Structure formats: structure tokens, C-alpha cells
Amino acid sequence: MESLIQNILNALQWGSFYSLIALGYCLVYGVLSLINFAHGDIFMAGAYFAFFGATFLLGKTGVIPPGMPGWAVLALTIPISMILTSALGVTLERVAYRPLRRKGAHKLYVVITALMCGLVLENGNLALFGASRKNFPTLVPQIVYSLGGVSVTNLKVAVILVAVLSFLFLHYVVGKTKIGMAMQAISYDRFAVPLMGIPTDTVIVFTFVLGSSFAALAGVLFAMSYPVLDPFMGALIGWKAFIAAVVGGIGSIRGAFAGGFLLGFVEIMVVAFFPSTFRDLIAFSILLLILSLKPTGLFGVARRTKI
Amino acid sequence: MLLEIRDLRVKYGNIEALHGISFHVEKGEIVTLIGANGAGKTTTLHSIMRLPPPEAPKVLSGDILFEGMSLLSTEPHDVVRKLHVALVPEGRHIFGNLTVMENLTLATYARKDGASAISADLDRVFDLFPRLAERRNQRSESLSGGEQQMLALGRALMSKCQTLLLDEPSMGLSPLLMYEMFRTLKRLNEQGLTILLIEQNARLALRFAHRGYVLDTGEIVASGSSAELAADPAVKKAYLGG
Numbered sequence: 096m097e098s099l100i101q102n103i104l105n106a107l108q109w110g111s112f113y114s115l116i117a118l119g120y121c122l123v124y125g126v127l128s129l130i131n132f133a134h135g136d137i138f139m140a141g142a143y144f145a146f147f148g149a150t151f152l153l154g155k156t157g158v159i160p161p162g163m164p165g166w167a168v169l170a171l172t173i174p175i176s177m178i179l180t181s182a183l184g185v186t187l188e189r190v191a192y193r194p195l196r197r198k199g200a201h202k203l204y205v206v207i208t209a210l211m212c213g214l215v216l217e218n219g220n221l222a223l224f225g226a227s228r229k230n231f232p233t234l235v236p237q238i239v240y241s242l243g244g245v246s247v248t249n250l251k252v253a254v255i256l257v258a259v260l261s262f263l264f265l266h267y268v269v270g271k272t273k274i275g276m277a278m279q280a281i282s283y284d285r286f287a288v289p290l291m292g293i294p295t296d297t298v299i300v301f302t303f304v305l306g307s308s309f310a311a312l313a314g315v316l317f318a319m320s321y322p323v324l325d326p327f328m329g330a331l332i333g334w335k336a337f338i339a340a341v342v343g344g345i346g347s348i349r350g351a352f353a354g355g356f357l358l359g360f361v362e363i364m365v366v367a368f369f370p371s372t373f374r375d376l377i378a379f380s381i382l383l384l385i386l387s388l389k390p391t392g393l394f395g396v397a398r399r400t401k402i
Numbered sequence: 403m404l405l406e407i408r409d410l411r412v413k414y415g416n417i418e419a420l421h422g423i424s425f426h427v428e429k430g431e432i433v434t435l436i437g438a439n440g441a442g443k444t445t446t447l448h449s450i451m452r453l454p455p456p457e458a459p460k461v462l463s464g465d466i467l468f469e470g471m472s473l474l475s476t477e478p479h480d481v482v483r484k485l486h487v488a489l490v491p492e493g494r495h496i497f498g499n500l501t502v503m504e505n506l507t508l509a510t511y512a513r514k515d516g517a518s519a520i521s522a523d524l525d526r527v528f529d530l531f532p533r534l535a536e537r538r539n540q541r542s543e544s545l546s547g548g549e550q551q552m553l554a555l556g557r558a559l560m561s562k563c564q565t566l567l568l569d570e571p572s573m574g575l576s577p578l579l580m581y582e583m584f585r586t587l588k589r590l591n592e593q594g595l596t597i598l599l600i601e602q603n604a605r606l607a608l609r610f611a612h613r614g615y616v617l618d619t620g621e622i623v624a625s626g627s628s629a630e631l632a633a634d635p636a637v638k639k640a641y642l643g644g
């Protein structure tokens with residue numbers, strides 16, 4: 096019983112990471128029908144920006160004297176990483192995707208461009224900072240709460256809480272605000288959006304800002320939970336989050352969350368009963384089965400309605 | 403002159419669709435552009451709205467002037483929100499994944515004149531089209547074709563336009579509704595709305611408009627007051643069924 100609850104907590108934590116990343120795939124796909132394969136690397140960049148932000152604030156670079164309390168460093172690191180990662184996401188949109196969109200390029204070229212952008216980010220990181228892994232500093236001391244044999248850290252609780260709040264926030268923004276409606280409108284009929292006096296590109300940039308910010312948030316939390324960073328850390332987790340988004344029903348925010356948590360659960364539960372080398376094999380076989388039964392994903396709607 | 407098209411040539415890819423057309427619309431007028439399928443009517447309206455590539459035709463030469471200012475480097479959303487020009491596009495292009503109300507709200511995206519002005523306009527649209535009011539919370543995908551056309555027009559009115567470009571607005575409407583809509587448009591015109599109308603039904607268009615132009619494969623071949631055009635033997639033969 097205890098170990099079951101323990102596993103559920105772990106599943107929720109991993110589900111949170113997948114969900115936060117899956118969101119970015121979901122938003123960009125929902126608005127542009129573009130699978131932004133660079134998104135896993137945007138997550139990686141989020142973790143690195145957090146790393147540089149935190150080490151800078153901790154004074155390890157010698158620029159500012161050490162002594163800032165850990166929680167304050169964290170409180171500053173999160174927005175720093177979100178802002179810089181958004182800037183990176185928007186840069187990709189401006190220099191890589193927008194020109195193709197303007198020329199009416201076929202989707203295949205846009206997807207390949209996204210893949211290449213991801214490779215550029217990974218290898219750019221490798222070239223700039225080398226292959227050595229970075230150790231993310233401990234910003235907030237871990238507190239372990241034990242409740243009848245089940246132990247949970249403050250960090251784990253925070254990760255899950257952040258994912259849930261992010262979901263509620265996005266659900267509100269996309270469903271209830273004007274810019275959210277504009278995002279939905281673009282996904283349905285991009286042609287008519289400027290006719291409403293809406294600057295399409297601004298809405299698209301906003302979409303990238305949202306997706307990248309949440310990837311950054313996932314990056315910070317991931318770096319705090321598993322404090323070893325390397326340039327390729329976003330590749331596999333990005334793929335997994337993408338698969339989670341598709342299984343949930345790509346284009347649907349609820350789907351991205353459901354898919355992320357589903358993947359988290361399947362992975363953790365597989366490991367609970369099988370050797371850990373079986374994890375991805377069995378997890379993805381299950382997802383494959385779900386997709387073959389419901390090709391539009393759990394929350395997917397057939398045809399053009401997305402987000 | 404409110405709107406002046408001066409010797410406009412545009413192309414799609416390598417195909418020239420307009421070969422240097424010129425016409426103008428004065429403030430407060432109703433002007434119609436008639437022509438056969440593929441003549442370039444929709445192309446003309448899309449050029450005026452400055453819709454972005456890849457959908458939009460590319461301007462080769464000539465100019466589009468609004469109150470004397472060239473629109474060639476204006477963004478489409480600025481044509482709507484700064485110059486208060488609206489287009490009811492061919493094929494309606496409503497946002498089917500949004501409700502009727504959300505479609506109408508979205509059209510007020512760039513308005514800065516406050517909630518009370520917007521809600522007054524909303525009342526006006528619902529007054530014109532009571533069916534939209536009844537279906538305000540329905541996904542607009544599930545509206546009938548005619549209701550979608552009403553929504554497309556309602557959306558344009560919600561954007562607080564002073565110049566309205568209409569691309570075959572009667573498409574899908576029953577004759578009764580069509581006459582009702584034209585009466586409504588006439589009333590809006592009397593209140594100051596300038597209208598540039600494209601209409602398959604040339605007879606109806608010429609009855610409704612003050613002036614008109616005839617477009618034939620990318621060239622303007624005739625122009626004049628509606629009465630003159632309606633009496634022109636060539637126009638009669640080609641567009642009014644003899």
C-alpha cells in the first residue's frame with residue numbers, strides 16, 4: 096500500500112514534467128498545425144538558462160557577492176529562465192518558421208526545419224559549453240515529509256502543484272480571454288483572423304511565449320529534481336512529451352495534460368512490476384495500443400478543432 | 403476620394419490576375435463590381451485588404467489609395483482597425499470552433515471605444531438578425547449556411563467598420579432573407595456606411611448600388627451609374643441574361 100502511494104506520487108511528478116512540456120507541443124500545433132520538434136530542446140535551454148541564472152545570482156561567477164538566500168535566488172531564477180527561454184522560442188519562430196509560413200511552404204519542410212532547429216540548439220550548446228555535464232546548485236534545502244511510510248519531498252509537491260496550476264491557467268487563457276479565442280480562431284481559419292483586426296503574428300508569438308515559458312518552468316523544476324544537465328537532456332524527454340501530447344489528443348490542452356500524466360503513470364507502474372529495462376518498451380507498447388484504439392487521442396477531436 | 407484603385411496589376415505565382423484596373427469609391431456610396439467567375443473580383447477585394455501571403459495576390463504595379471494614402475505597405479489588421487474597413491469574405495470564413503457570441507466578440511478585438519459602445523453594436527446586430535441572438539451560445543459550425551452568412555456580416559459590423567467590402571453576401575440566403583439583408587445594408591448605407599459590393603446576381607446588385615464597374619478577366623470593361631450599366635446592351639447580354 097505504501098509503495099503504491101509512493102509510486103503514484105512519483106508518477107504524478109513525472110507526469111507533471113511530461114505535461115508541462117507536452118503543453119508547448121500542443122499550443123503550437125493547435126495554432127499553427129506545426130509540430131515544433133525543437134520543443135524538447137527549448138526545455139533543455141530552460142534548464143540551462145536556469146543554471147546560468149542561478150550560478151550568477153549565487154555569486155559563483157564573482158560578479159555579485161555571494162549571500163543571497165536560496166529561495167530568493169530561486170524566485171529570480173524562474174522568471175529569468177522563463178523570459179530567456181521565451182525569447183529563444185520566439186527567435187525560432189521569427190527566423191525559422193515565419194519565413195516559411197510567409198512563403199506558404201509545405202508542412203513537411205516546416206517540420207524538418209523544426210527538427211533541425213532542435214539539433215542546432217543541442218549542438219550549439221555542446222559547442223558553446225562543452226560536453227561536461229553541469230551540476231545544478233541546490234537552491235532550497237529538501238524537506239522530506241514522512242506520512243506512514245510514504246515519503247514526499249517539498250520539491251515533488253511543488254512540481255505537481257505547478258503542473259496543476261499551469262493547467263488551470265492555460266485553460267482559462269485559451270478558453271476565456273480574447274487572445275485565447277484568437278488562438279482558437281487561428282487554428283480554425285487563419286485567413287479570416289486579420290479581417291477581425293487581429294495581428295496574427297502577435298498571437299503566434301504569444302503562443303510561442305506561452306509554450307516556451309512552461310517548458311522553462313519544467314526545465315527549472317527538472318534541474319532541481321535531477322540536478323545534472325547535459326545538452327541532450329531534452330531530446331528523449333521531448334520525444335516522450337510529444338508522444339504524450341499525441342496520445343492525449345494533440346491540440347487539446349486537457350489532452351496534453353492527460354497524456355503527460357498517463358505516460359508518467361504507465362512508466363512508473365511498469366517499473367514497479369518489471370525490470371526497469373522494460374520500462375520504455377512496455378510503456379510505449381501501451382500507448383501504441385491506445386492510439387490504435389483511438390487514433391485521435393484521448394481528448395482529440397477529429398478534424399480542424401484544436402486547442 | 404475614399405478608396406481609389408489606380409492601375410492595379412497583381413499576380414498569383416506567375417499568373418497575372420488583374421491587368422491594370424482603376425476604379426474608385428466615394429464616401430457614402432454603394433459601388434458594385436460585377437463580372438463572371440474568375441474575373442478577378444475576389445482578388446480585387448483581397449488586394450484592398452492587404453491579406454498576407456501566401457493567400458494574397460502580389461501587387462506588380464499600380465496603387466491602392468485610402469483617403470489618398472497608399473495601402474501597399476499597410477498590414478491587414480491595420481486596414482481593419484485603423485482605417486475601419488471590413489471584408490465579409492467569399493465563403494464566410496466564420497470560426498466554426500467558436501460560438502456565435504465568441505465570433506462576434508472576436509471582431510471587437512482591436513476596438514478601443516469601450517464596453518458600452520460594443521454592447522450597443524451587439525444589440526444592433528442581434529436586432530438585425532434575431533436568429534443569431536437565439537443561437538448565441540451555439541458553436542457556429544452548426545449554424546445553417548444562411549445563418550453563417552448572417553454571422554459573417556454581423557462580425558463585420560461588430561468591427562465598427564465605416565467601409566464594408568462584401569464578397570457575394572447573398573450566397574446561401576433564401577430570397578426572402580436576401581432582400582431583408584439588402585434592405586438592412588441600404589439602411590446602414592443611409593446612416594453613412596460606404597459599401598463595395600460583389601454579387602453574382604448582377605440584376606440585384608445594380609438595383610442596390612449607385613454605381614458599378616464590370617470586370618472581365620482582370621480588366622474593367624465598362625463603368626457607369628447603375629441605370630446606365632443596366633441599360634448597356636453588352637452588359638445586359640453578358641450579365642443580365644439578355
Ligand SMILES: Nc1ncnc2c1ncn2[C@@H]1O[C@H](COP(=O)(O)OP(=O)(O)OP(=O)(O)O)[C@@H](O)[C@H]1O
Nearest residue numbers: 414419437438439440441442443444445446457492
Ligand atoms: N490563391 C490563388 N492562387 C492562384 N490563382 C488564383 C488564386 N485565387 C484566384 N486565382 C485566380 O485568379 C483569377 C481571379 O480569381 P478570383 O477569385 O478573383 O475570381 P472572382 O471574380 O472572384 O470569381 P468568382 O465569381 O468565381 O468568385 C482566377 O483565374 C483564379 O483562378
Ligand SMILES: [Mg+2]
Nearest residue numbers: 443444445492
Ligand atoms: Mg470570388
